[in-house]
Amino acid sequence: MILSEKEIQHFKNPIAVPGLGITMQEKLKEARVLVVGAGGLGSPVIQYLSASGVGVIGIADYGVINDEDMHRQPIYQMQDIRKHKAKMAASRLWAVNPYTKHYPILMQVKPETINMMLVGFDLVIDCSQHLPTHLVVNDACLVHNKPYITGEVHNWMAWFAGFNMPLADGTNSATYRCALPLTEEYRNFDAGALGATHGALGTQIVCEVIKYLIGVPLGIAGKFYGIDYLHNQTQVLDLQPDHALIESIRTAGVLTAEEYGLEIVPDVED
Template sequence: MALTEKEILRYKHPMGVPGMGIDMQEGLKAARILVVGAGGLGSPILQYLSASGVGVLGIADFGVVMEEDLHRMPLYQMQDIRKHKAKMAASRLWGLNPFTKHYPFLLQVHPGNVGDLIENFDLVLDCSQDAATHLVINDACIIKDKPFIIAEVHNWMSWFGGFNLPLKDNERTASYRCNQELIDEYRNFDAGALGTTHGATAILLANEILKWIAGVSTFAGKLFTYDFLHNTQQIIELSPDMARLEAVRVVGILTAEAYGMELVPEIDD
């Protein structure tokens, strides 16, 4: 997808990075990424992806902006309080980069809509921090053969993994279900949240996404964990579980009850 003269001027510095160039920037412009969850983790990731020139960003979130969350959501402002995050994110991001198309989806991602929602996106990024939503997105992406990422931040710890990503031999990497027991060991819901850990994780993950679009990804089939208190990092190889993958393809999307998901009323906006 060719860049306009204004876009070439806007992105001249990232295009000047060795190994990037105009082809990479055009690849970003052609990319279509769905971000589920526009809160503490999703909103800073959206800022960096939009500023980088990703062509289309879908923003799925049914929640509203709350004042006590603004410390980790610098995308929003005081006048956005109690307004829908997806809608306000699209508005703020247009002000950041009008060359990117930002589409808000004011909805809860659930078994009844997930298939249609992810259909036209190249990559799905799950920042919901909700286990049931992780499983719904996992199963839909396996069935639709869509690459996806799941990321979470808890206190000083964060993790993210690249799932169902294509390999050189045309096979796909592990899914979230394949390693759910291992990954869930890093889920910790003790009280408290720091804006800095959310922002730091967002930058790391946005950088990996740009590398993935550029074809130099290092996170396919891997789980990255970060301990920001002790400045330590782990990279864990994830193994596909062929029986679980086949079961998802055979059984299909389950019911909300089977996922343990509590459905919220649809938003009448």
Template structure:
């Protein structure tokens, strides 16, 4: 379906970027994303994905907004305290971009629901910053042939990458399980979290996601990025898929919450 006159007017500047154009903007509008987590990393990701003209963004988050969230989640306002993040994110995003459909999902992503959540989705973006959730999503994406992007921010250092991404020649790309040891090297669980490092990482992730959707080569496929904001040190690692790990993951399928070490929270009473 062609862009409307209002959409052409709204997006005329990104359309004018060399290599983008009307056809690419229409492709973005046809794209359906699931973003898991609407917190420090999820907020900038969903804000800029929505602003770019993505057609559908489902936002899965069962948490509520607290005072300590505000420095790194500026999407929310003080009157949003103690309200559900997914709901308020959808409301705020619709207010700035009614052309994108924002669907709040007040659920915990877990083995019992992950297949349904990703069934109609083109790309999963995991902003949960939670190891067990990464594994649940990775395994489901492998089983159901879905690409996904994830990352984390630890104080001044962050990492992100694309996993299970289709390659032009049909070859299998690295999964998150293939790269878990590398991700562990960038984890630092000291207390504290800075808003600016979450925001900057979210924007870098969105930039790579848009490049991926625009079929720009050498972006997310088999790449793992890290940024040390304190020392301005940016690194790019090339990932190698482990065929044995990928085959075993597919054979095992989606495991149980206990296998993942995932603590199940009570369902949200809306």
């Protein structure tokens, strides 16, 4: 048995959910998920991934905690301000669930680091909400055949989708690049950010991730969810892979930072 008696007691309520049980909880224990970004969207994602019992969570974030972001990053506390997000997130998560291994990765996702970051992980969730980073992660996941989930929150509008994920017919779903025209429709460049919408999207993403990890069919793979929280409306669309585009990405591989329009930040000094 993979779970200890203490873990079975700790997770007894999710284990009791019809259709789950110890076997499904063990699948979560065996999962290894890399989360890029531990900010407004990443905070609820890593909190609920950890609380759900995902076995290994990599937390890639080179930034520090700021006072003005606390409203949408409830994983942190006021005494954490100016400390590294990835480090503090790992510490806070362990305090709630010591059975998960939380690995802080204090480096920027960029062409020189992304291939190394993906090693050993089953799934990547990009919570950076940053277009150049999305593209870097997308291309690397395609090259290394890693399933990739990402999304963004803009005021009341949000979206998330599952890319490069296995489908029932043996093929993989569309890539992020295939869906770029659609994601642009949900971008809102007005000022401001709401904490509640970040939390709502984060928990929705984790619900779909849990279903994917335990093998529930007809999940997030190849689906695009567009959400208007102000009017409580959700649009679900099937994404169509652009095979010519996908092949060109595979051939080109991971590009340079300049080609992505990615600004390189100095390495973190611990």
